[in-house]
Amino acid sequence: MLGGDPQVSGFEDPGAFGFETRAIRAGQPHDPYTGAVVTPISLATTFAQDAVGRPRHGYEYGRTGNPTRHAYQVCVASLEGARHGFAFASGLAACDALLRVLRPGDCLLLGDDAYGGTFRLIDSVFGNAGVEHAAVDLTAPDKLRDAWTPSTRMVWLESPTNPLLTVVDIEAVCAVTHELGGIVVVDNTFATPYLQQPLALGADAVVHSATKYLGGHSDVVGGFVATDDDRLADHLVFTQNAVGAVPSPFDCYLTLRGVKTLGVRMDRHEASAQALVEVLDAHRAVRSVLYPGRPDHPGHDIARRQMSGFGGMVSFRLYGGRAAAECVASSTRVFTLAESLGAVESLIEHPGAMTHASAAGSALEVPDDLVRLSVGLETASDLADDLGTALDAALECAPASPSELNPVS
The missing domain is CATH 3.40.640.10 (Type I PLP-dependent aspartate aminotransferase-like (Major domain))
Structure with missing residues (x-):
């Protein structure tokens, strides 16, 4: 049936x-x-x-x-x-x-x-x-x-x-x-x-x-x-x-x-997502990276057991709070600031103010320093350069104290 x-x-x-x-x-x-x-x-x-x-x-x-x-x-x-x-x-x-x-x-x-x-x-x-x-x-x-x-x-x-x-x-x-x-x-x-x-x-x-x-x-x-x-x-x-x-x-x-193209698209989404995780890991403005493919992700071992890959979605939190998150989301050229996900174009959003605004004040409220990426099929180096530039902008528009910043880089 x-x-x-x-x-x-x-x-x-x-x-x-x-x-x-x-x-x-x-x-x-x-x-x-x-x-x-x-x-x-x-x-x-x-x-x-x-x-x-x-x-x-x-x-x-x-x-x-x-x-x-x-x-x-x-x-x-x-x-x-x-x-x-x-x-x-x-x-x-x-x-x-x-x-x-x-x-x-x-x-x-x-x-x-x-x-x-x-x-x-x-x-x-x-x-x-x-x-x-x-x-x-x-x-x-x-x-x-x-x-x-x-x-x-x-x-x-x-x-x-x-x-x-x-x-x-x-x-x-x-x-x-x-x-x-x-x-x-x-x-x-x-x-x-x-x-x-x-x-x-x-x-x-x-x-x-x-x-x-x-x-x-x-x-x-x-x-x-x-x-x-x-x-x-x-x-x-x-x-x-x-x-x-x-x-x-x-x-x-x-x-x-x-x-019909789901398999080949997912392979590319994931490969580019993993490349962007490396960019995020290396940037001073990034407080934490949320991606199941990272060995230090709390659910990494479960993901390896029940999934055949880790997908094309990446979220991260920033030093500088909501101001930094909104700055990053508004500073990209290749990533499009928009809701939704999972398509050929890369999207960036601030969940607390966009897709998850209805959860404000509830047990499901999301952090206001969170940014979500839907990694698309553009050239991976273009996406990496674009994200790096937006993260640099966050350091200017929402500066954090030196002691707060990621010590890498």
Whole structure:
């Protein structure tokens, strides 16, 4: 079952093939009428039926199912190692669909370092509907036992987290949660299925902002849920159709096109990210660097065990506080000051004032000296020079005392 759409033949047993092969072929047979190698964009909103209640090819209405959307769902589900996949109009629409399994009086536990938009949805939307929540340090899975109540139903985690790049032991969290009778949802946006597959580690569902690395080109907004749980799949089939927060066929086409190059893009994102970590390590203005690929990162060993790479996101903290962070974020030429992440262009932002402003005053508030980088595909030396110049500017516009500065350099 993949969003209620009929199966697409032509590429049997996709699990027998490698990741990059499935990204290009799973769910995407050559067009039977023309031989086209690219999945067509099916714009139809309704489909002919041979008799009452007997759709000719399994499709009835565009909100319920669409051939282009089905191809996209089959492909990404395959990449996550899932039997069920569902596309939504945004990452938050995908989160919303999963959260609708909760009822008033139920409680959700989430990590104390999470995307501000997810927190806003849980706190202000589902909180107002009677769903309770609490923030937990998920780097210590046994803390779930202390936070657990008879009404707890779900644990929501990110790994690596947004924006502090904290790594959570997914397998350990799943073990504790399942022992206590709950389900685990993993936001896999930062890692992508190329670097990490949470279902294989015990997660019940995986959610993505497809706007980010899956699409990869800053030109489409979308979300995705993958699961092997049949009951969750039934819930998602119903919710996807009943609520109707589905992507357009063109959005599905764009995301599917982006997915084809996910593997090679992630390799380049990571290589450049590691080069920039060296720049940050060597600069006097930098207080600390947050990147799972660093051997001194608290979650480095876990990341090595559950991921095949460390990704293209880097965060760092600065001497000089918020003024220094805002100065760096405003002083780049190659990096673009903008929200979002995971695309071909490099982005820089101040999370406290931008993507995570909604978490201010909560347990999920982020440090005001934090800067987040989404490392793109530009020439690595250009990115390094640009970042170094911006860091130099921070020393001028937000000077710190000599005793505070990084002693290197």
